[in-house]
Amino acid sequence: MATQVLNCQGLNCPQPVIRTKDLLAATAEGELLVIVDNEAARDNVRRFAESQGHAVTVSRVGGLFHLAITRGSGEAAGEAPAVACPRPAAGKRIVVHISSEFMGRGDDGLGARLMAAYFDTLAQFAKDITHVTLVNSAVKLIARGSPVLAEARELEKLGVQFIACGVCLSHFGLADQVQVGIISNMYSIIAAHKEADLLLRP
Numbered sequence: 001m002a003t004q005v006l007n008c009q010g011l012n013c014p015q016p017v018i019r020t021k022d023l024l025a026a027t028a029e030g031e032l033l034v035i036v037d038n039e040a041a042r043d044n045v046r047r048f049a050e051s052q053g054h055a056v057t058v059s060r061v062g063g064l065f066h067l068a069i070t071r072g073s074g075e076a077a078g079e080a081p082a083v084a085c086p087r088p089a090a091g092k093r094i095v096v097h098i099s100s101e102f103m104g105r106g107d108d109g110l111g112a113r114l115m116a117a118y119f120d121t122l123a124q125f126a127k128d129i130t131h132v133t134l135v136n137s138a139v140k141l142i143a144r145g146s147p148v149l150a151e152a153r154e155l156e157k158l159g160v161q162f163i164a165c166g167v168c169l170s171h172f173g174l175a176d177q178v179q180v181g182i183i184s185n186m187y188s189i190i191a192a193h194k195e196a197d198l199l200l201r202p
Helices: 015-026 039-051 108-128 136-142 149-157 166-171 186-195
Strands: 004-007 032-036 055-061 064-070 094-098 129-134 161-165 182-184 198-200
Touching: 004 015, 015 032, 015 039, 032 039, 039 055, 039 064, 094 108, 094 186, 108 129, 108 149, 129 136, 129 149, 129 186, 136 149, 136 161, 136 166, 149 161, 161 166, 161 186, 166 182
Parallel strands: 004 032, 094 129, 094 198, 129 161, 161 182
Antiparallel strands: 032 064, 055 064
8 A cells, every 4th residue: 555645844733743643543554654844743743653553764854854654563652642842932831731521510511511611712822722631521521422522623723732631531431432632641741731831720
């Protein structure tokens, strides 16, 4: 089967990783050549592919980086690492940490409506948000059937990286239903928090 080429030149972080992830999930066979134009994208794509058990060969062609990904030829490193995006050119580096599918305590129906409004409003601040980290029942927000899935997908398109706790997804039986972001671990979540200028908790 011919090598598939994924040209990610000019894409903002974490889009090269997101597109690589989506193409690997959509096609079961063949090699993949990912083209990126910066070191952060090169390192993020390589780490992600290797974490999924694929072999990666990196070469430099002019001012571009070519990552040749061979499926299943490497040793899986477990859950996907967090994507390290460069600091925004202006403003603060914001990470949003969510620990429940509902916002606030009291009435879950109201909490669900508030969370939907929160996700919808986050798009207005997407240029400053690097990550949304999800633990406990918050992982349901990026799983199949989530009432805020459309908003989460839009945030991802705007460059926001979702990191979901793998242990939490397994607990709720949702590990195979994630529609947005990456499945990772507590180390990656804390690493994202450590790099933040501001941590928001709804």
